[in-house]
Amino acid sequence: MLKGHFGRSGGSIDHGDATMLFPVDDLDATVLSGRDAELALGDVESERVIVIAPTGFGSSHFLTSRPLTAIPVADLPAEVRSALDDALDASIDAFAVIQIGKWTTDSPNHSLAEYTDA
Numbered sequence: 873m874l875k876g877h878f879g880r881s882g883g884s885i886d887h888g889d890a891t892m893l894f895p896v897d898d899l900d901a902t903v904l905s906g907r908d909a910e911l912a913l914g915d916v917e918s919e920r921v922i923v924i925a926p927t928g929f930g931s932s933h934f935l936t937s938r939p940l941t942a943i944p945v946a947d948l949p950a951e952v953r954s955a956l957d958d959a960l961d962a963s964i965d966a967f968a969v970i971q972i973g974k975w976t977t978d979s980p981n982h983s984l985a986e987y988t989d990a
Contacts, residue, residue, distance in 0.1 A: 881918055881919075881921045881922065881923040881971065882917075882918060882919035882920055882921055882922070882962070882966070882967060883921075883922045883923070883960050883961065883962055883966075883967060884922065884923045884924070884925040885922060885923075885924055885925065885956060885959045885960060886924075886925055886927045886959070887924055887925065887926055887927050887931035887934070887935060888927050888931070889959040890924045890956065890959065892951075892952050892955050892956070893924070893943070893952070893956075893970070893972070896941055896943065896972065899943065899948070899949075899952070900949050901943055901944070901947040901948045901949065901952075902943065902944050902947040903941060903942075903943055904941065904942045904943070905939045905940065905941045905942075906939050906940065908942070909939070909940045909941055909942035909971075909975075910940060910975060912942040912944070912969060913940075913942050913969060913971060913975065916968050916969050920966070920967050920968040920969065921967065921968070921969050921970075921971050922945070922956070922960070922964075922967045922969070922970045922971065923970075923971045924970065924971070924972045935972060935973055935974075936973060936974055938972065938973050939973060940971070940972075940973045940974065940975050941971070941972040941973055942969050942970070942971055942972075943969065943970040943972070944968065944969055945964060945965075945967050945968055945969060945970060946968075948970075956970075
């Protein structure tokens with residue numbers, strides 16, 4: 873089950889247009905993952921989040937196989953901010969955080985027997 877900003881973010885950038893963010897561990901910026909990313913994203917309104925969106929099966933697998941990641945826009949180097957600004961419809965200054973990956977919640981497994989009257 874999806875949670876968070878992925879479906880209603882303020883902006884999105886196609887994975888192919890965001891190559892300067894990868895690998896995220898090489899960025900000269902604050903990179904939050906897992907629980908830290910959840911907390912950072914939970915403190916930001918959806919319209920202030922940029923989501924990196926998949927452009928095909930390969931990029932979808934790449935993005936969803938990694939932990940949820942949040943990168944504060946203000947911490948990005950100027951050249952990365954400029955490149956991302958060119959890929960956005962709005963000014964990058966309107967955003968606070970970049971979200972990579974999906975924020976998911978646990979959902980219980982169900983047996984098919986639960987759905988029968990047998």
